[in-house]
Amino acid sequence: MPIQEYEEKIITQGKRASPTDLIPPEGAEAKADADAVLRQExxxxxxxxxxxxxxxxxxRPTDRVSSDYRTTSSQYNAVFGCIPQSCYPLYGVPTIRxxxxxxxxxxxxxNTNYGDQGDAYNLLYPTIYSNKGVYERDIFKTRSKEEIARILRNIGVQLSDESFDEVWRQASxxxxxxxxxxxxxxxxLDEMQASYIKSR
Structure with missing residues (x-):
């Protein structure tokens, strides 16, 4: 963008003494040149x-990068695999306790998250189980043989006692x-069904 003549004078000469000053102080010219935004060249x-x-x-200084250019992270040896993260001290409290x-x-x-809460994905896309009020802790809870047999009967899985004993043995x-x-x-049960289908 071109600049006008008066703009050039303002930019290169800096702040001059006021016209109301009858006698400018000594060194005012040198100080004005030091206040200049740009030099004449x-x-x-x-x-x-x-x-x-x-x-x-x-x-910018980065336009002329020397061949010996190094980042501070490379000077700290912050490359993958050099110093394990276990050597770095951890500060603060983790988000999931x-x-x-x-x-x-x-x-x-x-309101502490102990790792047993769902994330945003679980809120947006709940599973079939959570829609029915059955949560992850219920599915992974250790149960007795009689309780598992009762759950299977209630959901409609028909197994003989020998088949159930074999399923229980493999699961244990x-x-x-x-x-x-x-x-x-x-x-x-999924593995048994897959092997049955594969053998057909």
Whole structure:
């Protein structure tokens, strides 16, 4: 953008003494030149051979990057695999408090997330189970053999006693403590059904 002659004077000469000052103080001219926004050599012709002038395009220090350029993170050795994160100290309180067990009875004023709450995805797209009032803790709760048999009967799964004993045995083998939950029974039944379909 071209600048006018009076703008050039303002930019290159800085603040001058007021015209009302009859006798300017000593060194006022030198101080005015020090206050200048641009030096005279920073004003260049708009086009070669043109009388219109414009400020020279300023260059950033990053425009002339040396070949020995290094970021601070590379100087700190912050590359993948060098220093494990376990060596860095952790500060503050984590968002999900997996370091403390969830209380058996939660108070209304307790808004701490113990890792047993759903995230935004679960709120937007609830599962079929949560729509029916059955939550993850109910599915993964350790249950007795009689309770699992009653649940299967109530949902309409017809198994003989021998078949149920085999399902129970396979489900208990999947857990290192031998505990069985509804999810482990469901997984075993799905595997049995898949192997039956594959064998046909």
């Amino acid at each position: 920073d004003i260049v012709p708009l086009e070669p051979g043109s009388s219109q002038k414009t400020p020279r395009t300023l260059s 997996a370091d403390i067990p969830a209380p058996r009875f939660r108070r209304i004023s307790d 083998l999947k857990d290192h403590r031998g505990e069985v939950c509804v999810e482990s029974i469901r997984n075993v």
